[in-house]
Amino acid sequence: MIYEAFAISLVAVVYAVILVQPNMLLWPLYERLQNWTLRRYNGAFPEDIYWLKPLISCVLCVAGQWCFWGYLLLYFHDYHLGEHLYFTSLGIFTAALLRKIYLWTTQ
Secondary structure (H helix, E strand, O other): OHHHHHHHHHHHHHHHHHOOOOOOOOHHHHHHHHHHHHHHOOOOOHHHOOOOHHHHHOHHHHHHHHHHHHHHHHOHHHOOHHHHHHHHHHHHHHHHHHHHHHHHHOO
16 A cells, blocks of 8 residues: 555655756646636636646645545445545655755756
8 A cells, every 4th residue: 555655745846846847748737737727817826726636736635535435446445534534644744755855956
């Protein structure tokens, strides 16, 4: 279970931190979503839009959502609420740690 939470968090960090940077694979999508939210919500920052965070703009939100739903997909036949909370919390913590390590190494 720890390996799965780490793997989901690693992919979430790559998705929401690295691939959304300029000249990367998801930059056009991220830029388009930013421009759309600026137009649609009268200049509100994309980070302030609650539904955009778990999609792409907040790595902890992305990792939390992916771990939350990933646990249900992986362990639906043997569900335990405590393990579900642990899995999701571990994923968020691991994503925060991986993001800090990535930012520390790129400075």
